[in-house]
Amino acid sequence: xxxxxxxxxxxxxxxxxxxxxxxxxxxxxxxxxxxxxxxxxxxxxxxxxxxxxxxxxxxxxxxxxxxxxxxxxxxxxxxxxxxxxxxxxxxxxxxxxxxxxxxxxxxxxxxxxxxxxxxxxxxxxxxxxxxxxxxxxxxxxxxxxxxxxxxxxxxxxxxxxxxxxxxxxxxxxxxxxxxxxxxxxxxxxxxxxxxxxxxxxxxxxxxxxxxxxxxxxxxxxxxxxxxxxxxxxxxxxxxxxxxxxxxxxxxxxxxxxxxxxxxxxxxxxxxxxxxxxxxxxxxxxxxxxxxxxxxxxxxxxxxxxxxxxxxxxxxxxxxxxxxxxxxxxxxxxxxxxxxxxxxxxxxxxxxxxxxxxxxxxxxxxxxxxxxxxxxxxxxxxxxxxxxxxxxxxxxxxxxxxxxxxxxxxxxxxxxxxxxxxxxxxxxxxxxxxxxxxxxxxxxxxxxxxxxxxxxxxxxxxxxxxxxxxxxxxxxxxxxxxxxxxxxxxxxxxxxxxxxxxxxxxxxxxxx
Amino acid sequence: xxxxxxxxxxxxxxxxxxxxxxxxxxxxxxxxxxxxxxxxxxxxxxxxxxxxxxxxxxxxxxxxxxxxxxxxxxxxxxxxxxxxxxxxxxxxxxxxxxxxxxxxxxxxxxxxxxxxxxxxxxxxxxxxxxxxxxxxxxxxxxxxxxxxxxxxxxxxxxxxxxxxxxxxxxxxxxxxxxxxxxxxxxxxxxxxxxxxxxxxxxxxxxxxxxxxxxxxxxxxxxxxxxxxxxxxxxxxxxxxxxxxxxxxxxxxxxxxxxxxxxxxxxxxxxxxxxxxxxxxxxxxxxxxxxxxxxxxxxxxxxxxxxxxxxxxxxxxxxxxxxxxxxxxxxxxxxxxxxxxxxxxxxxxxxxxxxx
Numbered sequence: 001x002x003x004x005x006x007x008x009x010x011x012x013x014x015x016x017x018x019x020x021x022x023x024x025x026x027x028x029x030x031x032x033x034x035x036x037x038x039x040x041x042x043x044x045x046x047x048x049x050x051x052x053x054x055x056x057x058x059x060x061x062x063x064x065x066x067x068x069x070x071x072x073x074x075x076x077x078x079x080x081x082x083x084x085x086x087x088x089x090x091x092x093x094x095x096x097x098x099x100x101x102x103x104x105x106x107x108x109x110x111x112x113x114x115x116x117x118x119x120x121x122x123x124x125x126x127x128x129x130x131x132x133x134x135x136x137x138x139x140x141x142x143x144x145x146x147x148x149x150x151x152x153x154x155x156x157x158x159x160x161x162x163x164x165x166x167x168x169x170x171x172x173x174x175x176x177x178x179x180x181x182x183x184x185x186x187x188x189x190x191x192x193x194x195x196x197x198x199x200x201x202x203x204x205x206x207x208x209x210x211x212x213x214x215x216x217x218x219x220x221x222x223x224x225x226x227x228x229x230x231x232x233x234x235x236x237x238x239x240x241x242x243x244x245x246x247x248x249x250x251x252x253x254x255x256x257x258x259x260x261x262x263x264x265x266x267x268x269x270x271x272x273x274x275x276x277x278x279x280x281x282x283x284x285x286x287x288x289x290x291x292x293x294x295x296x297x298x299x300x301x302x303x304x305x306x307x308x309x310x311x312x313x314x315x316x317x318x319x320x321x322x323x324x325x326x327x328x329x330x331x332x333x334x335x336x337x338x339x340x341x342x343x344x345x346x347x348x349x350x351x352x353x354x355x356x357x358x359x360x361x362x363x364x365x366x367x368x369x370x371x372x373x374x375x376x377x378x379x380x381x382x383x384x385x386x387x388x389x390x391x392x393x394x395x396x397x398x399x400x401x402x403x404x405x406x407x408x409x410x411x412x413x414x415x416x417x418x419x420x421x422x423x424x425x426x427x428x429x430x431x432x433x434x435x436x437x438x439x440x441x442x443x444x445x446x447x448x449x450x451x452x453x454x455x456x457x458x459x460x461x462x463x464x465x466x467x468x469x470x471x472x473x474x475x476x477x478x479x480x481x482x483x484x485x486x487x488x489x490x491x492x493x494x495x496x497x498x499x500x501x502x503x504x505x506x507x508x509x510x511x
Numbered sequence: 512x513x514x515x516x517x518x519x520x521x522x523x524x525x526x527x528x529x530x531x532x533x534x535x536x537x538x539x540x541x542x543x544x545x546x547x548x549x550x551x552x553x554x555x556x557x558x559x560x561x562x563x564x565x566x567x568x569x570x571x572x573x574x575x576x577x578x579x580x581x582x583x584x585x586x587x588x589x590x591x592x593x594x595x596x597x598x599x600x601x602x603x604x605x606x607x608x609x610x611x612x613x614x615x616x617x618x619x620x621x622x623x624x625x626x627x628x629x630x631x632x633x634x635x636x637x638x639x640x641x642x643x644x645x646x647x648x649x650x651x652x653x654x655x656x657x658x659x660x661x662x663x664x665x666x667x668x669x670x671x672x673x674x675x676x677x678x679x680x681x682x683x684x685x686x687x688x689x690x691x692x693x694x695x696x697x698x699x700x701x702x703x704x705x706x707x708x709x710x711x712x713x714x715x716x717x718x719x720x721x722x723x724x725x726x727x728x729x730x731x732x733x734x735x736x737x738x739x740x741x742x743x744x745x746x747x748x749x750x751x752x753x754x755x756x757x758x759x760x761x762x763x764x765x766x767x768x769x770x771x772x773x774x775x776x777x778x779x780x781x782x783x784x785x786x787x788x789x790x791x792x793x794x795x796x797x798x799x800x801x802x803x804x805x806x807x808x809x810x811x812x813x814x815x816x817x818x819x820x821x822x823x824x825x826x827x828x829x830x831x832x833x834x835x836x837x838x839x840x841x842x843x844x845x846x847x848x849x850x851x852x853x854x855x856x857x858x859x860x861x862x863x864x865x866x
Contacts, residue, residue: 063515063858314746335748344746352746357739366736366747375729382727 010073012037012199013058013089013168018067020053027053028064029223035168035199040190042210042231043203045220046244046441048411051203054220055170059091060084071168090161091170094439096153100146104128104139104156108163124163131162135192136185150300151182158189162198169193170201175209176438179299180469180502187213205441207237208470219243241442260290262326263461264311264342264430269320271306271485280306281317281485288430288461293452295476295493296465297501303485304465305347308434311463312344313337325429338367341429345419345436347465353419356408360400361389363407364422392421397447413444420451431455434465449475469498483507516855526853527806531799534845535813541845542838551828563823564816570823572705576777578808578815580605580786582714583769584793585800585807586721587638591762592802593725594738596755600645600660601766602790603667606781607641608634608767610671612774613781616692623695627709630696630775631768638767639760641667646759650752656759664790672783681780688782698776710772715808717768722804734758766790795843801850814839 013035020028028050035041045051056062058069060078069076071087078084084091098107109124125141132138137155145153154174161169171190175183190200190213204210210217211231217240219227227243229235242248264287271281281303288294298304309315310322313332322329324340334344346352354363365385368374373384389403396417400410410418416436423431433452437445452462452475466472472479473493481489481504489504543553564574584601591598598604612630615621621629645659675687682690698709725731733754736744745751773785792814799813800806821835 312746333748333750334746335750338748346746348742351740352742355736355739355743358735362732362736365732366743366749369732370729378729380727380729380732 011035012072014070015058016068018054018057019065020057020062021065026223028057031225033218033225035201037197037199038194039216040194040200040202040214042214042217043201043220044210044217044240044244046443047413047439049220050223051220055091055172055201055203058084059089059170085164088165088167090164090166090168092154092157092161092172092174094173094176096157098145098153098156101144103142103144105141107145107156108160127163128159131159135189137189150177166198168199172203173205175204175206176467177300179505180498181506183209206470207240210240211235211237221246244441245443260459262287263290263324264288264463265323267321269310269317271310271315272318273315279485281310284487286480286487288463290459290461291456292478293456293462293464293476295472295479296463296482297469297472297479297505298482299505300467302482304482305434307482308344308347308432308465311342311432338426343423343426343428343431345423345431345433347434349415349419354407354415358407359404360407360410360418361385361403364389364392364418366422368422368425396421413440416440416444416448420448424451428460430461430463432463435467437468437471469501473498481505515858527801527803530849530852531810531846534799534849535842538838538842538845541841545834545837546830549830551830556824556828556830559827560820560824564820569705570819572702572707574812574815574819575711576706577819578811579711579714579772580769580789581792581796581811581814582718582807583765583772584789585796585811586718586804587762587766588793588797589800589802589804589807590721590765591758592797594734594755594758596646596759596762597657598642598660598759598762599657599794600642600663600790601793602786602788603664604638604641604763604766605770605786605790606667606671607770608638609770609774609781609785611637612771613689613692616696616775617690626693626696627698627775630771634767634771635764638770639764642759642763643756646756650756671781675782686782689780691779692774696775697779706777708776710776713768713772717765718804718808725804792839795839798843799846
């Protein structure tokens with residue numbers, strides 16, 4: 001618990017001259033960062049700018065090559081996460097570290113020094129209640145974590161950090177999994193914690209949110225902190241975006257198009273998965289027309305992934321019909337759907353999209369290698385492949401040392417560009433893109449959106465699945481909302497509002 | 512001071528060469544303790560081992576002859592492991608190939624010129640079919656491939672022994688041996704008067720062909736993609752199950768060829784002692800070669816050299832021949848440790864780094 005709010009002259013946290021190299025890459029170049037008690041500091045930067053590295057140094061995941069960390073003016077040696085926790089640093093990662101089969105209370109007590117062999121559940125419960133009521137982070141201690149919503153799991157991660165006495169809380173992209181309403185309640189908790197003296201480092205790509213919640217901003221670029229600005233009335237999105245990229249960013253231009261023939265038609269699609277035949281999609285009916293971007297909104301886990309995989313041919317529906325450009329699809333396979341003109345950018349771009357352990361060339365060629373001119377009679381034409389990959393690197397401005405580097409070494413934005421390049425090389429009629437800009441920086445997001453708008457202008461269709469409402473409203477023509485495997489709303493993007501979509505996402509209409 | 516492992520951004524190419532050499536060197540250093548414990552002089556023992564393996568033309572060729580089946584089983588494992596089909600069953604597939612070869616080679620009705628090609632084709636087919644059983648079980652019913660392939664080794668071995676003790680027993684022999692193959696079915700000798708037979712050449716050519724397949728064809732590409740990330744391969748349109756199945760069949764076929772070579776080039780019959788675990792040694796060989804088909808050749812020659820040299824060493828210094836098995840096991844462990852360094856680098860960190 002925070003104690004000395006009043007002694008706030010000295011910064012709560014002071015990182016000085018932090019250096020971290022990975023081979024030739026200087027991920028952190030003598031970074032200085034300060035955080036006061038009760039302050040919400042926004043940490044901004046493109047992918048690969050060094051935010052995550054810096055936070056991993058603070059949290060003891062990496063050790064810095066040089067530099068010092070002081071907390072409350074005392075030098076700290078943080079060599080592992082346990083040291084960070086002892087020093088009062090808590091971190092909520094993008095991916096939660098919880099045990100699904102354990103209850104909320106049991107998860108809280110993981111890593112607690114028990115009394116002998118006994119865990120002190122009584123006092124843990126008391127402290128949980130206290131934290132919950134103090135910051136509005138209500139949780140039922142007996143519920144199994146596996147039964148919590150994503151928003152509640154995040155709440156538990158925050159409570160866990162506070163429970164262990166965090167006075168410095170790092171939130172890494174905390175809103176990427178939340179509905180607008182959940183984000184509001186997170187922000188209320190952040191404000192309550194800050195009032196209580198907790199220093200909060202808020203990492204996000206969503207500039208509107210950063211402007212809404214932070215007191216001060218530090219912008220990183222190429223391993224350095226290039227700007228520190230107070231969040232006052234003069235700060236705009238535009239200015240922040242420029243600070244991050246080092247050059248002005250133009251918002252996408254969306255020209256009106258005539259929406260044409262139906263390119264993708266789903267009628268009454270049901271999907272049941274697993275040995276217990278759990279219903280993942282129910283009676284999903286959806287059209288995508290030529291020259292149209294259809295946005296799919298929904299809180300993660302409401303059937304969006306299954307929807308994308310049905311269209312991509314990865315899973316087969318148990319009922320319902322699919323048509324691509326008027327042609328009925330029978331037994332669907334990924335390659336079959338590719339032949340009909342469907343390209344797919346999977347949500348999990350590392351796990352389901354690219355071959356991270358193999359050279360970039362292999363990742364790019366994955367759906368293309370069997371096609372002319374890249375191979376004949378099963379024999380790969382290495383010259384044609386190399387030429388093609390070099391062209392794509394050039395055309396999509398993929399930042400890499402060359403086509404032979406291991407795919408996994410590229411940054412998130414460049415990985416996505418590589419994936420986009422290869423799927424567009426399939427010359428698709430319909431592109432299904434699931435969370436295509438998650439974790440990307442402003443410049444990369446604009447690039448991806450520009451590609452989608454180009455497809456739209458060429459009279460192709462895009463099915464854009466996203467949890468980012470800002471994105472959906474920016475480029476979609478229509479927005480459908482998914483809740484518990486059903487489509488609960490089909491709205492004209494120019495007429496509806498984020499609030500209306502947010503309510504539908506939370507299941508307002510489903511009951 | 513503290514050691515910790517950090518992920519590497521990329522693994523440098525020189526590691527492909529340096530790591531196996533380092534692993535082998537460390538193995539030899541570790542094993543020298545055992546030589547000393549056996550009461551022999553370490554340098555004299557390794558000297559005798561080297562001389563026994565490479566000391567003169569005859570010894571060197573014996574080493575190559577011994578390497579031939581190891582190259583095939585090493586290739587079999589290397590191909591399968593690339594697709595993450597854990598084929599521990601090269602031993603059984605080798606026996607299947609050997610039995611097919613011995614069966615075809617003893618047929619009287621067949622024209623003489625057709626025997627060798629038929630034995631090669633038949634042996635490869637038998638190995639492939641035997642491997643298709645666990646492959647089918649894996650892709651259809653998700654049966655664990657490690658267990659299935661391993662268990663089928665025993666099925667094949669005892670099945671073979673049952674045949675050799677009964678219906679297939681050579682009536683002229685008191686032992687459980689099959690009848691000899693016809694003279695026309697024997698692999699030609701490449702270099703008289705040594706035992707350097709066609710199978711040795713086939714193994715070398717086989718390694719080259721497998722390398723071409725893995726690096727230059729769409730099938731090889733599919734194998735790598737499936738092995739590295741089956742989910743991404745599936746999303747990318749590669750028929751994962753089909754690729755796994757045919758990789759397993761190919762692997763079994765290569766192991767079968769190891770058996771063909773032993774029957775047609777060396778023993779001219781099948782018997783209980785046909786394979787002293789070539790299929791299992793193939794796993795170590797493939798790992799040491801980092802699953803590179805060309806690397807399998809020196810890797811197999813190394814193990815063949817240990818095996819042939821161990822006898823000379825044993826005669827000269829009294830160190831038991833089982834020492835060869837120890838080297839085999841130790842070098843696998845050293846290589847597995849060495850492989851860690853392709854993914855991670857070791858960082859030494861000092862605690863006093865605060866200002």
